[in-house]
Amino acid sequence: MTVQGESAEQQWVDDHAGPVVRPYAVTRGRARPVTGTFDLISLVTATRADVSAEIGLGPEHVAIVGLCQRIQSVAEIAAHLDLPVGTIRVLLGDLVARNLVQVREPRTSAGLPDNSVFEAVINGLRAL
């Protein structure tokens, strides 16, 4: 990330700023996403192959879209980009608002899944 031509404030926010400052800088101070809740295991996939020409996206947005060419959970995105989950949620909200990613939320309120899911997982584990 280049700091030339950017505000003095942003010049302090580089890789050396440390993990406390950086997440908020990446989201430009926002703590909550503009849309969506994003469970840790919500699955995300990109709707486009390349978004680098989109105006207004940061390098982290572009990195998420790159990563989500293959389906990833929110937790995996956070781990691969080495950013806190809260930061990833904000960035994903931006991408959802622009229709650049598709998200599937897990079932969290409907109780336990039916037997076919359990049996599929048991058989899948046995086959590992």
Next chain:
Amino acid sequence: MDYGPSERPAGATPLPTAIKILVAGGFGVGKTTMVGAVSETRPLRTEEVLTESGVGIDDLSGVESKSTTTVAMDFGRITISDDLVLYLFGTPGQDRFWFVWDELALGAIGAVVLADTRRLADCFPSIDYFEGRGTPFVVAVNCFEGAKQYRLDEVQAALNLDSGVPVLLCDARQRESSKEVLITLLEHAMKTRDARRVAD
């Protein structure tokens, strides 16, 4: 410069269903080891805001060989099929990370409580938590070298568990052993759910 339409047709790639199982237990009991033993990649780590503040605070007595602190969530992925992905989350092993547990437990289909017989009391909070929440769980006694071996009924009695809660021995380093623990949990969760349906 022109850009052609690059949007993929809507609905062309139906996303799979994700489910999760938690691996809980005291600090240093082998949660991340078990996650790594069955996952398709090395365990990944997500962090909330806290990072290394726990160093120097954790009580390491009895687990001398663990030198770093686990303050974040380690997790792994097992792709069951094209439409089903299982995630295993190791829960943060310290009391001051309880705020993360509710988020983790939401929607979890079950939990493995790992126990170390040298520090059995360390798994009490996990057991209390899942009992209180109604999350199906099994207790897996991780067999550490040099630890005294107890019979499963002794462990069950010491933990004051309902007789229906499966207790089994495991070696969290071994894939087959960890798989067996997960399968036992899934079978138990199915039974628990069926019993609740009958009760309703």
